Amino acid sequence: MVLYNILITKPMLTINNLPKLSVQNLSSVKDLTKADVMSIIEVANLFKKNNKEKNKNIPILNGRTIINLFFEPSTRTLISFEVAAKRLGADMINMNIEGSSLRKGETLIDTADTLNAMNPDLVIIRHGSSGSIKEISSRLKCPIISAGEGTEEHPTQALLDAYTIQDNQKKFEEITVSICGDIEHSRVARSNYHLLKKMGSKIRFVTPDYFKPKDLDSFDVEYFDNLELGIESADIVMMLRIQKERINDVNLPSIDEYFKHFGLTHKKLTNAKKDVLVMHPGPINRNIEIESSLADDLDKSVINEQVENGVAVRMACLAVMVK
Ligand code: CP
Numbered sequence: 001m002v003l004y005n006i007l008i009t010k011p012m013l014t015i016n017n018l019p020k021l022s023v024q025n026l027s028s029v030k031d032l033t034k035a036d037v038m039s040i041i042e043v044a045n046l047f048k049k050n051n052k053e054k055n056k057n058i059p060i061l062n063g064r065t066i067i068n069l070f071f072e073p074s075t076r077t078l079i080s081f082e083v084a085a086k087r088l089g090a091d092m093i094n095m096n097i098e099g100s101s102l103r104k105g106e107t108l109i110d111t112a113d114t115l116n117a118m119n120p121d122l123v124i125i126r127h128g129s130s131g132s133i134k135e136i137s138s139r140l141k142c143p144i145i146s147a148g149e150g151t152e153e154h155p156t157q158a159l160l161d162a163y164t165i166q167d168n169q170k171k172f173e174e175i176t177v178s179i180c181g182d183i184e185h186s187r188v189a190r191s192n193y194h195l196l197k198k199m200g201s202k203i204r205f206v207t208p209d210y211f212k213p214k215d216l217d218s219f220d221v222e223y224f225d226n227l228e229l230g231i232e233s234a235d236i237v238m239m240l241r242i243q244k245e246r247i248n249d250v251n252l253p254s255i256d257e258y259f260k261h262f263g264l265t266h267k268k269l270t271n272a273k274k275d276v277l278v279m280h281p282g283p284i285n286r287n288i289e290i291e292s293s294l295a296d297d298l299d300k301s302v303i304n305e306q307v308e309n310g311v312a313v314r315m316a317c318l319a320v321m322v323k
Contacts, residue, residue: 026144030194043320065119071090071128120140143310145318169252183240185246264278264294282303
């Protein structure tokens with residue numbers, strides 16, 4: 001109700017009348033309460049409507065400084081955080097890691113101290129190694145958001161996926177979500193597992209033996225090593241990219257062999273529910289984990305919606321986390 005009033009009186013929207021999260025930092029979805037997740041979805045809903053207007057700006061973060069600190073490549077996450085911060089009126093700085101003093105041997109701790117001295121209001125961090133985000137954030141004096149860490153977590157991807165599921169009129173507690181492909185190396189799979197489980201969904205892991213997570217026993221999932229069986233009657237089929245950059249201990253089959261057994265096609269998808277949503281965090285490998293024509297089939301695929309919703313969800317995260 002409060003948010004509805006905010007929506008129809010857009011000029012009154014300030015960060016003080018938005019809900020706040022129960023956490024300072026967003027490094028793991030495990031730290032979020034269900035109420036936190038619903039708050040982010042509700043606030044994202046306000047921004048999504050406005051993102052379709054000619055004037056997309058809601059400058060409630062005017063004068064605030066937000067820094068993107070990406071140690072790994074990114075298209076969607078990096079740009080959507082930048083778009084999100086700018087639509088909220090913040091000054092957004094993308095730190096160029098390759099051109100930074102980290103390449104002269106400066107440590108993460110000294111980099112964090114240097115950023116602290118410039119008084120940022122929030123720092124967004126992507127890093128390939130587990131533990132690095134904790135190391136940097138323990139030194140920073142402002143809130144941080146993880147934009148993906150090693151094979152651990154990608155919290156805002158899971159939040160935008162949850163938003164997309166709810167936006168398509170699916171109820172979390174009534175759905176079966178099949179997460180399919182390279183689960184062992186996927187931070188998206190882990191964050192989605194923890195978030196959707198928290199919201200009451202049934203989760204399946206569908207993966208060939210060589211991509212089965214080593215800690216499978218720690219997840220409350222149904223496990224399948226067959227794609228057709230694993231997506232039977234599923235409401236959501238979430239495909240994953242093969243994370244080649246993280247694979248050094250697996251003998252992969254040929255692309256043709258992988259696609260034959262684990263590539264999602266229109267034909268295999270007939271096993272799922274009729275109104276199934278096909279999701280993929282991107283970047284996609286066409287005709288490896290998903291048939292190219294299926295990725296583009298807007299009756300089934302919500303891959304572009306995920307990207308669009310990513311802006312609104314990241315605006316919501318910034319708006320509720322910046323002090
Ligand atoms: N889904 C995702 O994290 O994509 P990017 O690597 O392009 O940010």
